[in-house]
Amino acid sequence: xxxxxxxxxxxxxxxxxxxxxxxxxxxxxxxxxxxxxxxxxxxxxxxxxxxxxxxxxxxxxxxxxxxxxxxxxxxxxxxxxxxxxxxxxxxxxxxxxxxxxxxxxxxxxxxxxxxxxxxxxxxxxxxxxxxxxxxxxxxxxxxxxxxxxxxxxxxxxxxxxxxxxxxxxxxxxxxxxxxxxxxxxxxxxxxxxxxxxxxxxxxxxxxxxxxxxxxxxxxxxxxxxxxxxxxxxxxxxxxxxxxxxxxxxxxxxxxxxxxxxxxxxxxxxxxxxxxxxxxxxxxxxxxxxxxxxxxxxxxxxxxxxxxxxxxxxxxxxxxxxxxxxxxxxxxxxxxxxxxxxxxxxxxxxxxxxxxxxxxxxxxxxxxxxxxxxxxxxxxxxxxxxxxxxxxxxxxxxxxxxxxx
Numbered sequence: 001x002x003x004x005x006x007x008x009x010x011x012x013x014x015x016x017x018x019x020x021x022x023x024x025x026x027x028x029x030x031x032x033x034x035x036x037x038x039x040x041x042x043x044x045x046x047x048x049x050x051x052x053x054x055x056x057x058x059x060x061x062x063x064x065x066x067x068x069x070x071x072x073x074x075x076x077x078x079x080x081x082x083x084x085x086x087x088x089x090x091x092x093x094x095x096x097x098x099x100x101x102x103x104x105x106x107x108x109x110x111x112x113x114x115x116x117x118x119x120x121x122x123x124x125x126x127x128x129x130x131x132x133x134x135x136x137x138x139x140x141x142x143x144x145x146x147x148x149x150x151x152x153x154x155x156x157x158x159x160x161x162x163x164x165x166x167x168x169x170x171x172x173x174x175x176x177x178x179x180x181x182x183x184x185x186x187x188x189x190x191x192x193x194x195x196x197x198x199x200x201x202x203x204x205x206x207x208x209x210x211x212x213x214x215x216x217x218x219x220x221x222x223x224x225x226x227x228x229x230x231x232x233x234x235x236x237x238x239x240x241x242x243x244x245x246x247x248x249x250x251x252x253x254x255x256x257x258x259x260x261x262x263x264x265x266x267x268x269x270x271x272x273x274x275x276x277x278x279x280x281x282x283x284x285x286x287x288x289x290x291x292x293x294x295x296x297x298x299x300x301x302x303x304x305x306x307x308x309x310x311x312x313x314x315x316x317x318x319x320x321x322x323x324x325x326x327x328x329x330x331x332x333x334x335x336x337x338x339x340x341x342x343x344x345x346x347x348x349x350x351x352x353x354x355x356x357x358x359x360x361x362x363x364x365x366x367x368x369x370x371x372x373x374x375x376x377x378x379x380x381x382x383x384x385x386x387x388x389x390x391x392x393x394x395x396x397x398x399x400x401x402x403x404x
Contacts, residue, residue: 066138143402209389
């Protein structure tokens with residue numbers, strides 16, 4: 001069963017939410033964060049990426065960075081830009097991005113359930129990134145960026161959430177990128193009891209995004225022995241059928257000594273290849289290749305698609321095993337400097353730009369990994385290759401903070 005709890009969130013003053021709430025710390029560089037926050041002392045990037053307030057070149061993992069984050073966090077609270085709710089509640093968080101809308105429950109999820117695997121994961125974490133999140137949580141004594149979780153949709157919850165979101169919101173703003181963010185409070189005893197009971201019937205939750213946040217919360221829970229509110233971690237939990245996964249595309253620095261013709265000849269043993277197209281991929285087991293100023297449509301030959309394990313049939317797995325490693329010599333895409341990854345939000349035009357600019361030799365456009373595959377792999381205890389999924393829209397930091 002999924003054990004979730006209401007909590008008294010620290011939230012932005014509604015009129016200031018657009019100025020405060022920001023994209024997650026890990027989707028931008030320090031330089032990009034510095035530009036975004038310029039002239040806006042309320043930007044939460046001063047808390048989530050506080051190196052922007054220290055001299056350029058400061059190590060983002062230096063003790064002074066975390067101390068600055070705490071100083072800036074305390075300032076926002078002292079100025080009442082961030083305000084604590086008076087009593088525990090659940091919250092609803094709707095995001096609208098173009099024609100796509102998704103509504104999730106904001107709750108405190110169980111660190112114990114995460115640690116014993118009842119909250120399923122599908123990615124490996126890096127110790128250095130875990131350490132960073134642990135130090136950030138400890139410095140602030142709070143979790144300020146939520147984990148992005150999902151669950152198999154439940155009709156009773158869908159209907160309940162639809163009813164509650166028909167009412168007046170507590171917060172409603174449209175960010176600079178055009179994504180609308182709206183929040184409602186479920187503070188009544190009957191509503192809280194209903195939501196908790198419904199989730200209590202759900203066997204498990206799944207991490208969509210936020211593996212490092214979840215792992216860090218688990219470590220803080222263990223180090224504090226569950227003191228205060230450290231036994232829970234901040235999460236936004238969406239039904240699986242509202243999730244939007246975009247492709248995570250690949251760009252290669254070089255052709256590993258091959259000419260374009262030689263690469264196409266090798267690729268022909270793995271794919272059927274058709275010249276032309278726009279690079280947009282319509283279905284699973286198909287890719288686009290941008291090479292020498294032109295697109296090629298690639299379809300995996302049926303005999304090359306692995307049988308059995310779901311993870312082995314993912315397009316990102318097949319590309320790595322059949323192409324990137326044997327043809328490009330990229331054994332570990334996590335550490336190789338010859339490959340980069342481009343979120344699908346940037347579109348195929350970004351791939352063309354990168355290759356045409358001379359910094360890359362070719363690009364592969366992908367079909368997005370399905371949520372059903374993600375859940376099946378997580379249920380089997382499997383691990384997906386790095387950069388398998390790109391979820392949009394991104395949750396905003398500081399919409400809800402969980403004080404420990």
